[in-house]
Amino acid sequence: MGVLHTAHGPIETPAFMTVGTAGTVKGMTADAVRSTGGQCVLGNTYHLMLRPGPDRIAALGGLHQFMDWPGPILTDSGGFQIMSLAALRKIDREGVTFQSHTDGSRHRLTPAICMDLQHKFDSTITMVLDECTAFPVTYEAAEASMDMSMRWAALSKQSFRPRPGYALFGIVQGGVHTDLRLRSVAALKDIGFDGYAVGGLAVGEGQAAMLQTLDATVPHLPTEAPRYLMGVGTPDDILRAVERGIDMFDCVIPTRAGRTARAYTTAGIFNLRNARFADDPTPLDPGCTCPGCTKHSRAYLHHLFRTGEMLGPMLLTWHNLTYYQYLMKNIRSAIAACEFTAHAGRLRLAWAKQDHSQ
Numbered sequence: 001m002g003v004l005h006t007a008h009g010p011i012e013t014p015a016f017m018t019v020g021t022a023g024t025v026k027g028m029t030a031d032a033v034r035s036t037g038g039q040c041v042l043g044n045t046y047h048l049m050l051r052p053g054p055d056r057i058a059a060l061g062g063l064h065q066f067m068d069w070p071g072p073i074l075t076d077s078g079g080f081q082i083m084s085l086a087a088l089r090k091i092d093r094e095g096v097t098f099q100s101h102t103d104g105s106r107h108r109l110t111p112a113i114c115m116d117l118q119h120k121f122d123s124t125i126t127m128v129l130d131e132c133t134a135f136p137v138t139y140e141a142a143e144a145s146m147d148m149s150m151r152w153a154a155l156s157k158q159s160f161r162p163r164p165g166y167a168l169f170g171i172v173q174g175g176v177h178t179d180l181r182l183r184s185v186a187a188l189k190d191i192g193f194d195g196y197a198v199g200g201l202a203v204g205e206g207q208a209a210m211l212q213t214l215d216a217t218v219p220h221l222p223t224e225a226p227r228y229l230m231g232v233g234t235p236d237d238i239l240r241a242v243e244r245g246i247d248m249f250d251c252v253i254p255t256r257a258g259r260t261a262r263a264y265t266t267a268g269i270f271n272l273r274n275a276r277f278a279d280d281p282t283p284l285d286p287g288c289t290c291p292g293c294t295k296h297s298r299a300y301l302h303h304l305f306r307t308g309e310m311l312g313p314m315l316l317t318w319h320n321l322t323y324y325q326y327l328m329k330n331i332r333s334a335i336a337a338c339e340f341t342a343h344a345g346r347l348r349l350a351w352a353k354q355d356h357s358q
Contacts, residue, residue: 001335002247004226007165008064008072008124011039013226013247014335016238016328017074018321019255022047023057023067026255027314028321030068036290036318037325040124041069042250045117046078049107050100054120062122074125074250075118077156078109079149079171079199080231083132091131093151111155119161125195128156130171133200142175149173150187157191167194169228175200176209178216185220196221197228198246207237214244221245235264235327236351239344242331254324258317261305265323268354270298272316277302290322291315 004011017040018025018033025033025041033041043063048054060066063073082089082096089098095110114129130149133142153170160168170193174180188196198217201210210232221227228248229241238249254264261272265285270277272284280298288294292301292315304312334343 001332002226004072004167005165006072006124006167007163008070009039011072011248012332014238014242014328014331015039015248016324017042017248017250019250019252020067020069022051023063025317025321026259027310027317028255032318033069033321034071036321037329038321040072040074041067043067043073043075043121043123044078044081045075045114045121045127046081046109048075048121049078049109049117050102054117058120058122062120064122072124073121075121075123075127076230077114077118077127077129077171079127079130079132082109083134083203086134091148093148095129095152096131111152112159115156115159115161124165125167125169126160127169127197128153128171128193130173130199132203133173133175135175135200135204137175139175139177139180142177143180146173146175146180146184150184153188153193154191157193169193169195169197169226171197171199171230172217172221173200176205176213178213181213181217182220185217189222193225195226195228195248197230199230201229202231202233202237202251207240210237211240211244214241214246218245235324236348238327239331239347242340243344254320255317258320259313261312261316262320263301263316264320266350272298272301272312273305274302278306284319285323288319288322288326290319292319 002013018038020041021044023043057063057066064070085098089096097108099106111129118126129152131145133145170188172184174184218227226247227245229246231251232249233251263270263272263284277298282298283293284298285293334340
């Protein structure tokens, strides 16, 4: 367990950070996100620089005031988008030039520009500019990508403006290659950061390769700094990563699942479009405190999705985020009681007995 003391409040770890890419968690008000137990939300530098733009956000009081979230905000640097925009970008040693996916306009992103953007957003936790290594990729390409990211990490550190309660995190890259990961860790430790993220995973390599990469990487990260696994994941992914020493997580899974009628519950993963729920008067998850469970039935949620009502995705997103925070709270409690191993075993046993095709 740990606590990150930031300029915008504490973050208890292990922590799941809710994704709010464009300055909003889809389908949720800030009050609704707070009610789930969320402590920190994410924004994305690439998307926010395009719309509404850094100067507008700064003029309107920064991202905290703009989106009504006074708590901690972590902003990703846009490395994943650099990878995914392969046909629309050109990378060089100093940064990346790309075309907007919205209107085709040309933009330039360098480590210095990336740090300035996140400073204007008033990001509590700033991420260095990196290139998220694609998968699959050759060893040579992974090495070149990692070396580029380490160069950008050093330039990001030079341009970052430190302030009390604010942090800059480095990002470990190197694909699924242990030697590249260790070289990346060594380079980041030489530069020195407030926290260390493991990037370039959850991009198609599968859980086994992800865990092998964590096993090879995490033991070499500084123990006094938080470790952040980017873009992960399912409840089982999170549990296994906590076992390996990861402190912080983010993922679109609970919100995306909420928009597609998939509910994470203590009894399994349900598809609320399934006809078996049409006449079910029971709560989705009886122990859950979200409005979808305390005020409505499975039958009503089923009805909302079958009729295309926007309230369905809203309520199910609220529920899934509540479930994820419930999961993290119980993980923290188990660690505090020195019972994490037993707790993890009980969860795995329960998950193994569940029917995830419902």
